[in-house]
Every structure is written in C-alpha cells, then in structure tokens.
Amino acid sequence: MENYDQLIQSAMVEIDSSNSIELLENIRIKYFGKNGIVSQELKKISKLNDEKKRKIGKELNEFKSTFFKNVELKKVRIRKQEISEQLKKESIDISLPPRSSSFIEAKIHPITQTTNEIVSILGSMGLSYEEGPDVEDDFHNFTALNIPKNHPARQMHDTFYVGEKNEGLVLRTHTSPVQIRTLMNKTLPLRIFAPGRTYRCDSDITHTPMFHQVEGLVVEEGVTFANLKWFLEKFCKIFFNNDDINLRFRPSYFPFTEPSAEVDINCKVESGKIHLGEGDSWMEILGCGMVHPNVFKMSLGEKNMNTNGFAFGMGIERLAMLKYGMPDLRNFFESDLRWLRHYGFSFFETTDLSWR
Numbered sequence: 001m002e003n004y005d006q007l008i009q010s011a012m013v014e015i016d017s018s019n020s021i022e023l024l025e026n027i028r029i030k031y032f033g034k035n036g037i038v039s040q041e042l043k044k045i046s047k048l049n050d051e052k053k054r055k056i057g058k059e060l061n062e063f064k065s066t067f068f069k070n071v072e073l074k075k076v077r078i079r080k081q082e083i084s085e086q087l088k089k090e091s092i093d094i095s096l097p098p099r100s101s102s103f104i105e106a107k108i109h110p111i112t113q114t115t116n117e118i119v120s121i122l123g124s125m126g127l128s129y130e131e132g133p134d135v136e137d138d139f140h141n142f143t144a145l146n147i148p149k150n151h152p153a154r155q156m157h158d159t160f161y162v163g164e165k166n167e168g169l170v171l172r173t174h175t176s177p178v179q180i181r182t183l184m185n186k187t188l189p190l191r192i193f194a195p196g197r198t199y200r201c202d203s204d205i206t207h208t209p210m211f212h213q214v215e216g217l218v219v220e221e222g223v224t225f226a227n228l229k230w231f232l233e234k235f236c237k238i239f240f241n242n243d244d245i246n247l248r249f250r251p252s253y254f255p256f257t258e259p260s261a262e263v264d265i266n267c268k269v270e271s272g273k274i275h276l277g278e279g280d281s282w283m284e285i286l287g288c289g290m291v292h293p294n295v296f297k298m299s300l301g302e303k304n305m306n307t308n309g310f311a312f313g314m315g316i317e318r319l320a321m322l323k324y325g326m327p328d329l330r331n332f333f334e335s336d337l338r339w340l341r342h343y344g345f346s347f348f349e350t351t352d353l354s355w356r
C-alpha cells in the first residue's frame with residue numbers, strides 16, 4: 001500500500017463514529033493489533049529500499065500518532081458522556097410535581113369585582129370609604145333616618161330581627177344607617193361612600209335575602225340637587241364606560257331625603273339583550289335625594305337642621321347585572337362553580353380611571 005491517506009481518513013471516521021470504549025478497542029485491534037492493517041504494513045517495510053523505508057516509515061508513524069491521539073480524545077469524550085448519563089439516571093427530582101391539567105384558575109366573584117370598581121370610581125371622585133355593622137339597631141337603621149316606629153316605610157323593608165323584636169336589633173335593611181354613623185362620629189364637611197351587605201326577608205327572581213348596596217353621602221355648605229345630578233351622571237358614565245348614557249330623575253319618596261328621586265338610565269332591549277345608553281326604555285338603577293332636615297336633626301342636633309347634603313343608594317347586584325349581562329339574580333349566591341367560572345373575573349382586571 002503506497003498511499004495511506006484513504007486509510008487514515010477511514011480510520012478517523014471509524015474513531016469518530018464509535019460510541020463506546022469497546023468499539024474503540026476493536027478499531028485499535030483492526031489497525032494496530034498483531035495482525036492489524038498497519039502492523040501488516042510495518043512488517044512489509046523491511047523488504048523495501050532505504051529511501052522508501054524512511055518515507056513509508058515516517059508516514060506510518062504519523063498515522064500512528066494521529067490515530068492514538070484521536071482515540072484518546074474520543075475516549076475522554078465517551079467517558080464524559082457516560083458520566084453525565086449516569087448522573088442523569090441517578091439524580092432525584094426534589095421539586096413538587098406541576099399542578100395537573102385539572103387545576104382551575106380562581107375567579108373573582110362579580111359582586112366583589114363590581115364593588116371594587118365602585119370603590120375605585122367613588123374614591124377617584126373624592127369620596128372616602130366608610131363602613132358600618134351588619135347587625136344594626138333600630139335607631140340607626142330606622143328612627144334616625146326619619147322612619148319612626150309605626151311608619152309605613154318600616155313595612156316596606158321586610159326586616160330580619162335579631163333576637164326578640166323588642167330588643168331593637170336588626171340585620172340592616174339598607175346601607176343608609178352608615179349615613180347616621182358618619183354624621184354622628186365625623187366632622188363636617190363629609191364626602192363618603194359605604195358599600196356592604198344588606199338583608200331583607202324576601203326571595204324571588206329579583207330579590208335575595210342578602211344583597212349588597214353602596215351608600216353615598218356628601219354634606220357641605222351650598223351643595224344642591226344639581227350637584228347630585230352631575231355627580232350621579234358622571235359616576236354612571238364612568239362605571240358603564242359609556243358616555244352616551246342618559247339619566248332620568250323620577251320624583252320618588254324616601255323618608256330620609258327631600259326631595260327624593262329614583263334614577264333610571266336609558267336602554268333598549270334587543271333579542272333579550274340590554275343595550276345601555278341606547279333607545280328610549282328606562283331602567284331603574286338607584287335612589288337619591290337631598291338629606292332630610294330630620295336626619296340632620298337626629299344625628300347632629302337641632303341647630304344643624306339647615307345643613308345641606310345629598311345622598312344616594314344603589315344596589316350592587318343590579319349594577320353588576322346591567323353591566324355584565326347576568327340575567328338571574330339568584331345565581332349570584334348559589335355557589336355554582338360553573339356560573340362563577342363563566343361570569344367571574346381575573347385577578348388582574350383594573351378599573352379605568354382615565355376620566356381624571
């Protein structure tokens with residue numbers, strides 16, 4: 001064999017493609033074993049003349065050193081590979097298993113979501129947060145709100161009594177008692193709102209025994225019904241994210257306000273869906289009015305009867321149903337997870353307060 005180039009090349013390919021120490025050993029035997037290809041060639045050298053001996057001897061020696069250098073390199077690589085495979089096999093995964101695919105993202109209940117939105121908006125309009133107890137006394141829930149004993153308005157409230165009726169404790173029938181608590185405990189001027197649970201002994205398509213309201217109260221010199229109108233219109237436009245909404249103030253009666261009004265927003269109903277801010281139907285959304293002098297008299301004393309203020313109260317369920325299109329009030333409190341998954345909100349939804 002005169003030209004060893006091809007031989008060297010195929011030996012290199014064999015070394016490179018072998019993937020175990022045994023295979024490498026077989027390749028070594030194939031070329032440099034007793035009867036290996038190169039060993040045979042070396043044997044032939046003695047029969048050659050001096051010049052050829054030197055030339056071929058040199059070539060074969062180079063072949064040998066390249067061959068063994070590559071074998072060693074390959075051995076190192078194979079050992080590294082074997083160690084890392086071994087480590088992989090022996091390693092223990094101490095991390096917790098991932099949640100299975102049946103994991104369900106938690107959702108925010110529409111009442112919580114709507115309350116948070118209302119809190120953000122009223123807060124951004126300059127009102128501060130107040131709260132009162134769910135179990136109220138007769139004075140705060142009725143008397144101080146100009147609903148004295150035997151007043152027919154008490155019948156309208158379907159009150160839950162706590163303990164004996166004559167003990168005078170009730171589950172608050174509205175959030176309006178927070179008006180009294182703040183008037184009695186804070187100093188004027190006042191700009192507050194108070195969201196919370198309310199209770200009435202009533203249950204049908206549009207009533208649940210427990211529901212939610214937000215109360216609003218602004219008491220400061222010179223406040224007028226016009227301010228109230230502007231305020232509520234602004235609130236509705238922000239809350240429903242709709243500048244086309246029109247409000248209608250209908251004269252009404254609440255014992256704690258004079259004059260009183262119920263507020264409707266315009267809408268149209270098309271194939272069972274309500275479109276707000278369109279059409280000429282009206283949907284009631286809240287009650288409001290100018291605080292009755294008797295309320296100031298009972299909470300602040302005789303000399304404050306001419307104080308000015310406006311108040312409003314709205315049902316959170318109703319606002320949620322109108323904004324998010326839930327058709328049946330009763331579903332809100334049935335704890336049906338399918339309903340909550342459908343109507344619930346993600347944790348990261350924020351209220352748009354860009355109106356500021």
Ligand code: DAH
Nearest residue numbers: 174176287288289311312313
């Ligand atoms: N408290 C009333 C209710 O539950 C709602 C209400 C009406 C509150 C007028 C007010 C108001 O503050 O001014 O039906």
